[in-house]
Amino acid sequence: MSHLSPLYSTEALHRRVSELAEQLRRDYAGKTPLFLGVLTGSFIFLSDLVRALDLPCQVDFLAVRSYGQKTESSGAPRLVFDTKSPILGRDVILVEDILDSGHTLRYIMDLIRGEKPASVSSCVLLDKPSRRQVPFVADYVGFAIPDVFVVGYGLDYAGDYRALPYVGVLEP
Numbered sequence: 001m002s003h004l005s006p007l008y009s010t011e012a013l014h015r016r017v018s019e020l021a022e023q024l025r026r027d028y029a030g031k032t033p034l035f036l037g038v039l040t041g042s043f044i045f046l047s048d049l050v051r052a053l054d055l056p057c058q059v060d061f062l063a064v065r066s067y068g069q070k071t072e073s074s075g076a077p078r079l080v081f082d083t084k085s086p087i088l089g090r091d092v093i094l095v096e097d098i099l100d101s102g103h104t105l106r107y108i109m110d111l112i113r114g115e116k117p118a119s120v121s122s123c124v125l126l127d128k129p130s131r132r133q134v135p136f137v138a139d140y141v142g143f144a145i146p147d148v149f150v151v152g153y154g155l156d157y158a159g160d161y162r163a164l165p166y167v168g169v170l171e172p
């Protein structure tokens, strides 16, 4: 049996998401950014973020695969589902549930840059800086956390727990 202990409540998540939205509203004033969510983990964070954002924006998704049924990154992400939106000239904001080794966002960032956006930034709900294997600094971070495995609010373990309305630490 695994044990789940609460880390960020629904209220704490919503408060922090509102702060991030306010920061984005100021930084992107006068622009119509394109939010690119990394499937699947970002879907709840992204939908709360854009609803808290008082700014016109567009939303699209892409998917990469790097994790199987385990808690370690393979370190070799690849694109399995591409965006429908043209990236050329857009102000792109990559949205990810969690930044861990850095392989996923490094890979996606390089792909997006190759399509010549006007700008690209990254926004992650959670960051585990101590786990980095490739250098990556996110522009917007909800919470920095230690090296624990978390689920809920979009984050899964082998497909489970995504719909939990809070973030919890999963202990084996």
Ligand code: IMP
Binding pocket: 041, 066, 067, 073, 096, 097, 098, 099, 100, 101, 102, 103, 104, 105, 148, 149, 150, 151, 155, 156, 157
């Ligand atoms: P990275 O390429 O190692 O930075 O991995 C990022 C991806 O790993 C995230 O999009 C998650 O899917 C997954 N991941 C990393 N840590 C966790 C965690 O604590 N819980 C759930 N998924 C995680």
Ligand code: MG
Binding pocket: 038, 039, 040, 041, 042, 097, 098
């Ligand atoms: Mg993910």
